[in-house]
Every structure is written in C-alpha cells, then in structure tokens.
Amino acid sequence: MGGHTINPYKDLRVWQEAMDLAEACYVLTRKFPKDELFGLTSQIRRASSSIAANVAEGHGRESTQSFIQFLRIAQGSLKEVETHLILAARVQIVSTEQIAPFIERSEILGRKLRALIRTLQEK
Numbered sequence: 001m002g003g004h005t006i007n008p009y010k011d012l013r014v015w016q017e018a019m020d021l022a023e024a025c026y027v028l029t030r031k032f033p034k035d036e037l038f039g040l041t042s043q044i045r046r047a048s049s050s051i052a053a054n055v056a057e058g059h060g061r062e063s064t065q066s067f068i069q070f071l072r073i074a075q076g077s078l079k080e081v082e083t084h085l086i087l088a089a090r091v092q093i094v095s096t097e098q099i100a101p102f103i104e105r106s107e108i109l110g111r112k113l114r115a116l117i118r119t120l121q122e123k
Contacts, residue, residue: 009059014112018052018074021105025081028102032093040088047080051109064120071117075110082106 009015025048029041051074058070085099 009056012055012059012116014071014074014109014116015052015055015059017105017109017112018048018055021081021102021109022048022052024102024105028094028098032088036093040084040093044081044084044088047077047084050074050077051081064123068117068120071113071120075113078106078110078113 022045025044029036029044032041054070054074054077058067058074061067061070082103085094085102088094089096089099
C-alpha cells in the first residue's frame with residue numbers, strides 16, 4: 001500500500017469502534033442456528049464488516065468528497081446491521097435483551113460517523 005503514513009485509518013475512532021462492533025456481531029451470530037448460516041448470519045457478518053472496510057477504503061482516497069461518500073456507505077451498512085439484528089429478535093433467534101447493547105453501540109457509532117461527515121464537509 002502506498003501513502004506516506006502507515007495505516008492512519010487504524011487511528012480513527014470510528015474505524016476502531018466499527019471493528020469492535022463487527023467482532024461482537026461475529027461472536028453473537030456463532031450462536032445462531034446452523035440453518036441461518038446463509039441467511040441472517042451471513043447478512044449480519046457481511047454488513048458489520050463492511051462498516052470498517054468502507055471507513056478504511058474511504059480514508060485511503062485522495063479527495064474529501066470521496067471519503068464522505070464511503071462514510072455514507074458505512075452508515076448504510078450500519079443501518080443494515082441494526083435492521084438484521086432487530087429482525088433476528090423478531091423471529092426469536094435472539095432476545096431483545098441480547099441485541100440491546102448492539103443497537104446502543106450502533107447508534108453511538110452512527111452519531112460518530114455523522115459527526116465525522118460534518119467535520120469533513122466543513123473543510
């Protein structure tokens with residue numbers, strides 16, 4: 001990878017928190033029934049890992065506008081994770097209590113992504 005600094009995106013708080021959320025989602029979905037492996041399990045894992053991936057990819061882009069676009073995609077993936085988790089609770093794969101901390105974390109992460117987007121827009 002090019003660039004004058006080594007992996008600066010890893011220093012971003014939103015990237016770190018997105019990684020933590022993705023890791024937690026992987027752990028949670030390990031307890032999902034095997035017949036959900038290609039359903040909600042893979043959807044939650046794909047969407048949750050996509051959040052940090054888009055933050056990292058956007059950070060590597062030349063333009064601020066491009067970074068903002070990737071952060072918006074990350075926001076979309078975050079909403080997707082929330083939706084899949086709520087659905088998992090509604091179909092009783094997990095309890096509402098089990099997903100509550102995930103929803104709370106994703107709301108916090110969503111606020112931080114919005115704040116980062118606002119900061120970049122002001123540049």
